[in-house]
Amino acid sequence: xSIRSDPSDPEVVARVLGGDQEAFGILIRRYEPGxxxxxxxxxxxxxxxxxxxxxGLVRAYRHLASCREPARLRTWLYRIVVNRCKSHLARHATRxxxxxxxxxxxxxxxxxxxxxxxxxxxxxxxxxxxxxxEKREAFILKHVEGMSYEExxxxxxxxxxxxKMRVHRAREALLEALEEYR
Amino acid sequence: xxxxxxxxxxxxxxEISPDSLPPELRRQVERLEGAxxxxxxxxELGVERRVMASxxxxxxxxxxxLTRWLVTPHSLVLRVRPLWSVALAAVAVLFAIIPVxxxxxxxxxxxxxxxxxxxxxxxxxxxxxxxxxxxAEGSIPMEDQDHDGVWRASVVLPAGTHEYMFVVDxxxxxxxxxxxxxxEDDFGRENSLLIVRPAHR
Numbered sequence: 476x477s478i479r480s481d482p483s484d485p486e487v488v489a490r491v492l493g494g495d496q497e498a499f500g501i502l503i504r505r506y507e508p509g510x511x512x513x514x515x516x517x518x519x520x521x522x523x524x525x526x527x528x529x530x531g532l533v534r535a536y537r538h539l540a541s542c543r544e545p546a547r548l549r550t551w552l553y554r555i556v557v558n559r560c561k562s563h564l565a566r567h568a569t570r571x572x573x574x575x576x577x578x579x580x581x582x583x584x585x586x587x588x589x590x591x592x593x594x595x596x597x598x599x600x601x602x603x604x605x606x607x608x609e610k611r612e613a614f615i616l617k618h619v620e621g622m623s624y625e626e627x628x629x630x631x632x633x634x635x636x637x638x639k640m641r642v643h644r645a646r647e648a649l650l651e652a653l654e655e656y657r
Numbered sequence: 658x659x660x661x662x663x664x665x666x667x668x669x670x671x672e673i674s675p676d677s678l679p680p681e682l683r684r685q686v687e688r689l690e691g692a693x694x695x696x697x698x699x700x701e702l703g704v705e706r707r708v709m710a711s712x713x714x715x716x717x718x719x720x721x722x723l724t725r726w727l728v729t730p731h732s733l734v735l736r737v738r739p740l741w742s743v744a745l746a747a748v749a750v751l752f753a754i755i756p757v758x759x760x761x762x763x764x765x766x767x768x769x770x771x772x773x774x775x776x777x778x779x780x781x782x783x784x785x786x787x788x789x790x791x792x793a794e795g796s797i798p799m800e801d802q803d804h805d806g807v808w809r810a811s812v813v814l815p816a817g818t819h820e821y822m823f824v825v826d827x828x829x830x831x832x833x834x835x836x837x838x839x840x841e842d843d844f845g846r847e848n849s850l851l852i853v854r855p856a857h858r
Binding site: 496497499500504507508511512515521522524525526529532537567592596602614619646647649653 | 659660661665666669685688689690692693695696697698699700702703704705707708709711712713778779803804805
């Protein structure tokens with residue numbers, strides 16, 4: 476019995492470039508959750524995040540041939556979406572926080588643990604919102620998306636020492652904000 | 658902002674074990690790691706269908722991309738020497754004091770400008786159709802240049818009363834919720850009513 480493993484990124488990229496448009500769906504399903512999570516945390520709005528990620532993925536498809544290292548497709552896609560988020564933030568001075576995006580109200584059916592967790596998430600989101608976009612970006616890429624400093628350098632175009640400093644400042648600012656909300 | 662003990666950063670960067678830290682510093686590491694874990698929840702969103710629908714359409718042509726670039730606001734940084742600043746200021750003053758001819762579309766005696774604004778978040782295209790263009794789709798496309806879901810179009814129309822609707826994504830006909838006045842058409846739909854007043858009285 477043979478076990479078919481998921482095709483690698485370079486294999487899927489080759490299929491798409493060869494004319495198999497549907498194969499791009501594999502890449503979307505593979506990276507959409509992380510990209511949407513990143514954009515939502517950066518922009519504070521599900522609608523804006525979905526726009527940024529959708530625009531980024533369409534752009535990625537149209538320029539897929541220019542992806543020189545398909546083995547590092549993840550960082551290439553993040554770079555595109557990170558730039559879409561920066562453009563969005565530059566256009567909108569304040570973050571898009573709407574009632575739709577407010578943390579979900581506790582459902583009476585929720586267990587005590589679920590309610591407590593929802594409150595903790597809301598608290599951390601509020602603390603994160605207080606960070607500048609640069610610090611927020613640094614913390615999310617490092618600690619939420621789990622990137623190395625080398626990957627962050629590819630994604631943001633910044634130098635590693637500057638990114639390390641930014642992550643340090645972000646940790647300090649977030650810890651301070653979390654302490655205030657305790 | 659209070660600086661964190663460097664050992665906390667080392668622990669968070671995986672350079673030393675958190676177990677080697679004093680309790681207070683270990684608590685800071687756990688608090689930041691806990692915050693990151695809470696933020697790792699994936700939002701219940703999806704864009705696959707939207708992206709696949711977009712990529713199955715042909716890419717915009719060079720001309721369309723150029724047109725779009727020309728009508729999109731861009732920020733420019735202009736660096737000039739102080740001497741040139743004075744010269745530019747003098748030119749600006751000259752333009753300010755010399756009367757210039759009025760610009761913009763030339764309107765006839767019985768014409769006015771109609772401005773259409775509608776909010777359709779997520780729409781790929783929106784057009785205005787009405788009695789003024791024989792309900793022909795595509796002749797008055799609306800634009801959402803900053804992608805905030807608010808679509809706009811301005812057109813010169815003969816003064817008088819016009820019926821109109823919006824066509825969203827080429828298939829959904831929607832009355833203008835902000836029109837205030839409506840009239841029922843032959844198909845049982847409600848068309849929006851627009852009154853254009855002449856620009857020159």
